[in-house]
Amino acid sequence: MLDLSSGLGVGGKEPALDDDADVDISRLSAVDREAIMARVTPDDSAPPDAFALAQNEIRREMIDRGIQPKGFYNDDAARLQEEFNREHASEKESRMQQKIQFAAKSYLRETVHRRRQEREKEVREEVEEIAKNPQLEVWLGLAKADETPKHADLRVSSVGARALCKTLAFTHSLRSLNLSRNGLDDATGKWLALLLKRNTSLRRLELESNCLGPLAAKDLAEALSTNESLEYLNLESNPLTDEEKDFSGVAALGNMLTKNKTLRTLNLWRTRLGGEGGKQLALGLARNTTLVCLDVGNNRIGTADAVSLDLQLKKTRVFFEQQQLQQLKFREAQWKAADKERERQDKLAKRQEDEEWMEKRKLEREQDRAMLEEERQRLLKMEEDRLRQIAARKAAEFAAKAEMEKKKKKKAQGFLTHPPPREESPHYGLDSEDEAEQIRFAQPAETLREVNSTLLLDHVATVFVDAGEVRRKLGVRGIKSLEFGSLSLDLSVQLFHILIVALYKLAQLDSSCSCAFDFCVSKLD
Incomplete structure (x- = not known):
């Protein structure tokens, strides 16, 4: 079965014919x-x-x-x-x-x-017409790109109008189209009808002072029966009845009024309606609730039909005003509801924004705390490493010092066990042999604090007799008064060793004298 749902009318596709398939x-x-x-x-x-x-x-x-x-x-x-x-x-x-x-x-x-x-x-x-009309070519390009201005006032021929309607049927940017005074005929009417059937954005159509007859009126009426966007149609000064010979087009317009729900204004001024045309319009308008303006002047309409049209238009206007008032109240209620909803959404958005900000700040604080903790741990580790290094260094120093003290004590003990032989030295007019060694002090007045060198030698010489007697004679105070840091001794080896032995014995009796002993031991080398 052949699918001929597209028909053979204006703009329909050609059916694919098959000899073996039946035609519905x-x-x-x-x-x-x-x-x-x-x-x-x-x-x-x-x-x-x-x-x-x-x-x-x-x-x-x-x-x-x-x-x-x-x-x-x-x-x-x-x-x-x-x-x-x-x-x-x-x-x-x-x-x-x-x-x-x-x-x-x-x-x-x-x-x-x-x-x-x-x-x-x-x-x-159409190609020839477009070549002759640059304005039409521009408009066709805009229509194909759906970028036309909202309002168009064009001067075109019937062929140009046909090409324009084919393209504008699929555009959504155009709101108002004026094709008045272009000499458009019934052949163009079917293309205008195609435009109204397919276009859903056109609100106003001006066709004043053309040559549109009964056929064009029927085509337009058929299209307007299903159109849901056009609000204004101007057919002024068009021979819609062919000099009152054919009222089929006007009858179709009257029937259209019973179906259309969007048309608000219809201008049929001087369209040769006559008495029959007035009756057809009155019948259609009686069942219409949306048309508020109908101009049928200069058409020789009967008085009764004119009165009927006027009364119906008044009723429609009252009904329309009531509808408009209701719609206005409804829109105001919608606006208020929208404002409340917008306020609510704004509050929610603000609350959400605050929560997001607080959460962000919380994360930032956590990151800062983590960074601070990481830095603290790093510094703590550095401090631990430093303390560990210091402890290791001190341990090494302590071990070295202990080893040095051990060596010093061992050396001192070895000296006490095997003292060096006494050297024979000439007397220099001193009272005894032990005082024969000459003692030279680099700074005797500052370092010895008036301690007699001969007396010191006498006391040191008796160290082998009794260490306690040495401590009694010298006294802790006398020994401590010696400033070993600035003392410079120039003694013989034997006398220097005697001095060390005396100080060692004295350090064993009193630990406060150990510093003098340590100093002297350091001079052995």
Whole structure:
């Protein structure tokens, strides 16, 4: 079955014809169906006459059809005649369907071929028109890109208007179109209707002072019956009734008013409506609740129809004003609700923003604390490493010092166990041999604090006699008064060793004298 849902009208696609597929003519337009049926010749054939057959022939025909003969001629002939009639009707219907399919396919082929030729001709005409009208070329480019201004006032021919309507049918940027005083005819009307059927953004259409007749009026009425966007239509000074000869277009406009719910203004001033046109409009307007302005001036409309139109328009205006008031209140309520909702959303957004800010600050504080803790741990580790190094260094120093003290004590003990031999030295006029060693002090007045060197030697010489006597004679105070840091001794080896032994014995008796002993031991080298 061929799909002809797109039809063969304006802008429809050509159906793909297949000789093996049937045509569903119920989906064609009424005009196309009438044209097809006009090509089908009637079938005047009659069924066979069973009563013209002999008894044996009737019997054979009935048996062939699975019918049991009764043996009575009239009864069997009547029964066979019923079967002949049924078979003939079925065959006749089949032959008629074949004729219709043949006529439909033939008609569609011719129509498609004709439409193809018409379109090719239209394309050539439109190309030539566009070449002659740069303004039209610019507008077509804007319409294809859907970037037209909201309002358009164009001067074009019927061919240019056709090309424009084909393109504007799919744009959404245009709101108002003025094609007044362009000499547009009924052929352009079907393209204007195509524009109104497909465009959903156009609000205002100006067609004043053209040559639109009854056919254009019917096409526009058909389109406006389903259009839900146009609010203003101006058909002023158009011969809609062909000088009051054809009121089919006005009747279609009146019928359109019973279906359209968006049109607010319709200008039919000086359109040759006449009395009949006024009646058709009055009938349609009586069932309309949205049209608030209808201009039918200079049309020779009957007084009764004019009064009826005026009363209906007043009712419509009152109803429209009430609707507008209700819509205004509804919009105000919506605005208030929207304001409240916006305030609520703003509060929620502010609260969310504050929470996000607090959370962000919390994360930042946690990061700062983590960084501070990391820095503290790093410094603590550095301090531990430093203390560990100091402890290691002190331990090494202590170990070295202990080792040095051990060596010093060992050296001192070795000296005490094996003292060096005494040297024979000449007397220098001193009282004893032990005082013969000359003692020279680099700074005797500052370092010895008036201690007599001879007396010191006497006391040191008696160290082998009794260490306690040495401590008693010298006294702790006398020994401590010696400032070893600045003392410079120039003694013989034997006398120097005697001094060390004395100080060692004295240090064993009193630890406060150990510093003097340590100092002297350090001078052994």
